[in-house]
Amino acid sequence: MAIADDLKKTLTDPTPLYFAAGTADLAVQQAKKVPELIEQLRAEAPARIEAVKNTDPKAVQDAVTAKVAEVLGAIDPKKIGETAQDLALRGVGVAAEYAVRAKETYDKVAEHGEQAVRAWRGEVSEEIVDIAVVVEPRPERKAEAEEAAEPAAEAAADEQPAARKPATRKSTAKKAVVTADDAS
Numbered sequence: 682m683a684i685a686d687d688l689k690k691t692l693t694d695p696t697p698l699y700f701a702a703g704t705a706d707l708a709v710q711q712a713k714k715v716p717e718l719i720e721q722l723r724a725e726a727p728a729r730i731e732a733v734k735n736t737d738p739k740a741v742q743d744a745v746t747a748k749v750a751e752v753l754g755a756i757d758p759k760k761i762g763e764t765a766q767d768l769a770l771r772g773v774g775v776a777a778e779y780a781v782r783a784k785e786t787y788d789k790v791a792e793h794g795e796q797a798v799r800a801w802r803g804e805v806s807e808e809i810v811d812i813a814v815v816v817e818p819r820p821e822r823k824a825e826a827e828e829a830a831e832p833a834a835e836a837a838a839d840e841q842p843a844a845r846k847p848a849t850r851k852s853t854a855k856k857a858v859v860t861a862d863d864a865s
Contacts, residue, residue, distance in 0.1 A: 696791045703794025 695795075699794035699798065700787060700791040701794065702798050703790040703792070706794065706797040707790065
């Protein structure tokens with residue numbers, strides 16, 4: 682039954698749908714920023730193109746060659762095994778950290794999606810009204826509730842009915858069996 686319960690929980694959990702809605706809403710928000718970025722790139726592009734044109738290819742090649750020589754010179758063949766083991770352990774730690782971050786991000790996006798769905802449905806304003814009613818009840822309702830509570834309390838104090846036991850029902854199946862034996 683545990684598998685069936687897990688399957689039922691998985692199929693009825695709305696979190697993945699809220700995640701999809703949140704992702705879509707965030708994508709729309711980011712897409713609205715694209716025209717600004719395009720304008721910024723159009724403004725910066727000529728200066729960047731000129732900078733690349735004016736760069737000496739020989740200087741770039743010398744800088745890259747020097748960097749590669751520096752990295753290759755720093756490699757010690759004896760320490761490669763230790764470094765590989767250290768990197769593997771770090772990788773496991775980083776993977777675990779990223780898994781936790783992924784879960785947190787998933788939950789945040791799902792929550793954003795739930796709020797986006799509520800906003801699309803118009804439920805956010807209703808929720809705010811409900812909170813306002815709870816925080817500040819209307820004075821009329823409060824007075825009515827107190828008046829209604831007083832007579833009910835008095836009536837309950839005046840009338841205290843005796844506790845009744847529920848009537849027990851006898852089974853008719855046994856009677857039918859007995860009557861069938863008597864007929865034989």
